[in-house]
Amino acid sequence: MTHVINNHPYLGIFVLFVLTVVAFNATLILQRFISRRMARLDTEKLKLSIYECGPEVTKQPNTISTQFYLIALLFILFDVEIIFMFPWAIDFKLLGWFGFVEMILFILLLTIGFIYAWKKGALEWHSIK
Structure with missing residues (x-):
């Protein structure tokens, strides 16, 4: 053993x-x-405490909108899509119909995600008032 x-x-x-x-x-x-x-x-x-001659520090609430976060996620989503499309485009002839169907399904899945984000209002910019 x-x-x-x-x-x-x-x-x-x-x-x-x-x-x-x-x-x-x-x-x-x-x-x-x-x-x-x-x-x-x-x-x-x-x-x-005051540093040198600056104004007195006051605590402020976080006013950054979550819209920045949603836009960043969508950017990453479509950036990853492009990263996966480059190798596929280079080996398109080698992959044949199977590779073509895979890419169509991949694009379809990302399109469904895009439509979902659109319907939820992730692409609309809301102003903070």
Whole structure:
């Protein structure tokens, strides 16, 4: 039994994986311990104090619209679509009809997602008042 385990082709990768998991968790525990020992807990007054000659700091609510987030997600969606279309276009003749049908289904799926986002109003820009 030990002969089979010692000669397994993936034994080295498994050992490296286990060591990586152990080192990662040890680093997290050590970082958490050190940061809690070194952190100052009374910094709220310092954060709100005036720096040199600037105005007094006031806390403001977050006024960033979620519309930015939705537009970014749609940008990534269509950016990934283009990234997948380039290799397909290069090997179009090699893939034949199977590749053509795959790309049609891919574009159809993304079109359904686009129509869903459009119907939900993700493409309409709402002004903050």
